[in-house]
Amino acid sequence: MNVLELDDVRLDLPSKHGDRTLLRGVSLSLAPGEALGLVGESGSGKSMTLRTVLRTEPAGARVTGRVLLDGRDVRTLGAADLRRVRADAIAMISQNPRAALNPVLRVARFLVEGLCDARGESREAATRRARDLLAQVGIADVDRCMASYPHQLSGGMLQRVVIAAAVASAPRLLLADEPTTALDVTTQSEVMAILDGQRREHGMAMLFVTHDLELASAVCDRIAVLYAGEIVEIATPAQLHAAPRHPYTRLLLDSRPNIAARVPALPVIPGRPIAAYEVEGGCAFAARCPWAAPRCEREEPALVHDAGRTTRCLRAGELADELAGAPADDAAGVSGAPAETGRDGETEARA
Amino acid sequence: MLRFVLRRLGALAATLLISSFLVFSAMYAAPGTPESFLVQGRTVSPEVLASIRAQYGLDDPFLIRYWNWLGGVLTGDLGESLTTRQDVASLLASRIPTTLWLTLYAAVLIVVFGVLAGALAGLRGGAFDTGVLLGSSVGFAVPTFFAAVLLMSVFSVTLGWFPVFGSGSGFAGRIEHLTLPAVALALPAAAVVARITRTAVVEEREAEHVSVALARGVPWRVVARRHILRNAMLPVTTIVGVNIAALVAGAAVVEHAFTLDGVGAMLINSVQQKDFAVVQAVALLLVAVFGVVNLVIDILYAVIDPRVQLGGESA
Known part of the structure; x- marks a missing residue:
């Protein structure tokens, strides 16, 4: 059985200008011990997807669909059961460790609290395990770290503390929301390695949210690409890099500059990312897609599972060969893309 | 911690010193004089007035008066009430x-x-x-x-x-x-x-x-x-x-x-x-x-x- 299964999860957030749809039916599954990357631009709904799992979505949000954790729907749990699931089965690592810890309490308090107050373990046992885990995540002076206040530690140290706290309860599922984005570049890879190591060691499944396709490729078994509140493609990192099936994935790969070659202008994805609530029929990506055909504006593509690949594109079949290939080979084709949309923009302006 | 408290106590003493000067001078800035209250509207001869002023040291220069008063305060002597002739310190103690x-x-x-x-x-x-x-x-x-x-x-x-x-x-x-x-x-x-x-x-x-x-x-x-x-x-x-x-x-x-x-x-x-x-x-x-x-x-x-x-x- 899958650890986690999201089945057509939709999220609407009421606002002054009427309801805003943030997720338009996200479905995905996570096998035990598997790491799944959720990749997309800001506002694509990747963090919101994570939050529906822990039920920490903003107040007033309406969520439909099912979120099954080991076959049990998290969305229908009562308060006591939900608290138990949060304490035992799921752990979350958020982007900014400095905001995750209470600034006026010592690190030891934060670590022990998740075991004592949340799970009813004894203070001694909790303290012992907290110390062990701090050592495991590479903290040299455990005593000093335990006795420190958050403001006395660096961001990298704090994120290690958060990782230690997350794995302390031996959860089935780890939710990581851009865990290295707020850190220095030099500590990013270190923290990522620790996170990945701890995950493998404790056999936890992980839903890893990032905007960094390369990072996701390095640590995840599969990657789900999100656009405007829905999944447009799911594939293994190898498949994705060798032959992306969705135009958006292709452009995401290309927008990552090649460090081996200096280019006159960095490739960018034309247009601006749209939010889920701005989608009006047809393919959500059609407006920015260099390969868009007239029917893309009318017909809404479905997520199609075909030969081990999962894609949401009407032209996936026809474009398969064109989208495949290493980014460098395709450089000419991509640099042409912005120009094409530039023309589109003009036609729109005239119309 | 101790150093912090000591430093703050020092600052408090300085505040008190400054405010003591302000408090002392404010009374003289206000209209009316103490001796006019003491005589309570009665007509008195200039000699009596002069003796009252001498008794309360009202003829001394302002800074001298302040200095005398401050010295008294520091030794616990807050002076004598003009109306009741009682010791201000004990008067205050009974009210506190x-x-x-x-x-x-x-x-x-x-x-x-x-x-x-x-x-x-x-x-x-x-x-x-x-x-x-x-x-x-x-x-x-x-x-x-x-x-x-x-x-x-x-x-x-x-x-x-x-x-x-x-x-x-x-x-x-x-x-x-x-x-x-x-x-x-x-x-x-x-x-x-x-x-x-x-x-x-x-x-x-x-x-x-x-x-x-x-x-x-x-x-x-x-x-x-x-x-x-x-x-x-x-x-x-x-x-x-x-x-x-x-x-x-x-x-x-x-x-x-x-x-x-x-x-x-x-x-x-x-x-x-x-x-x-x-x-x-x-x-x-x-x-x-x-x-x-x-x-x-x-x-x-x-x-x-x-x-x-x-x-x-x-x-």
Whole structure:
């Protein structure tokens, strides 16, 4: 059985200008011990997807669909059961460790609290395990770290503390929301390695949210690409890099500059990312897609599972060969893309 | 920690010195002279007037007078009241207990009701929250003197629950006599404290570490106590401290209204009678109390917020 299964999860957030749809039916599954990357631009709904799992979505949000954790729907749990699931089965690592810890309490308090107050373990046992885990995540002076206040530690140290706290309860599922984005570049890879190591060691499944396709490729078994509140493609990192099936994935790969070659202008994805609530029929990506055909504006593509690949594109079949290939080979084709949309923009302006 | 306290005590001494000068000179800046009060409108010969001026040292240069007075204050001699000829220090000592009890009582009311109401409003929301917001607006808007009269007419005169005047003796007697004055005195401050507490709690509830703690399965009551209320107490401590320090001055109005024989009532009387020595002593006492209360609050703040580093340098 899958650890986690999201089945057509939709999220609407009421606002002054009427309801805003943030997720338009996200479905995905996570096998035990598997790491799944959720990749997309800001506002694509990747963090919101994570939050529906822990039920920490903003107040007033309406969520439909099912979120099954080991076959049990998290969305229908009562308060006591939900608290138990949060304490035992799921752990979350958020982007900014400095905001995750209470600034006026010592690190030891934060670590022990998740075991004592949340799970009813004894203070001694909790303290012992907290110390062990701090050592495991590479903290040299455990005593000093335990006795420190958050403001006395660096961001990298704090994120290690958060990782230690997350794995302390031996959860089935780890939710990581851009865990290295707020850190220095030099500590990013270190923290990522620790996170990945701890995950493998404790056999936890992980839903890893990032905007960094390369990072996701390095640590995840599969990657789900999100656009405007829905999944447009799911594939293994190898498949994705060798032959992306969705135009958006292709452009995401290309927008990552090649460090081996200096280019006159960095490739960018034309247009601006749209939010889920701005989608009006047809393919959500059609407006920015260099390969868009007239029917893309009318017909809404479905997520199609075909030969081990999962894609949401009407032209996936026809474009398969064109989208495949290493980014460098395709450089000419991509640099042409912005120009094409530039023309589109003009036609729109005239119309 | 010790260095911090010592430094703050030094600053407090400097504040007192400066304010003693201001207090002393302010009396001479005000219209009217002490000897004109002493003769009480009677026509007296210039010789008598001169002898009075000589007796109180009113002919000495201003700085000399200040110096003499300061020397007396530092040795515990606050001078002699112009009206009663009594020693100001002992006069003050006899008045202090009433004011002390009154302000302590009011301070307890502020902390208990102000902080409690604000915290519950912030945590619960809903109708209770609206009630506290409304109540605090009313409590803040009602002038202390009006509140005193209102309380007296309802609870003393109509219902007969509390005595109308006097400060009572013994613990129970004091509580009985001081309840209405303390309520009147605490009302505006409790209203401010309730509102600030509510805002701080609501703000703290939105903090990311609070939602992180909840997402880790920490029970709500633990999160409310350890993460929301504790952190919200940081700004509340300051507000409570300032309001309690200000009570000593506000006590004057209430003591006057309830005819209590406290320091505040003494201040009002002595100002009206231009009793220099008493006014100066009371004013200096108010400054000292304000400074000490603030020092206590600062130390308390450093204890509850580890980010505050005492003394500025490394802890």
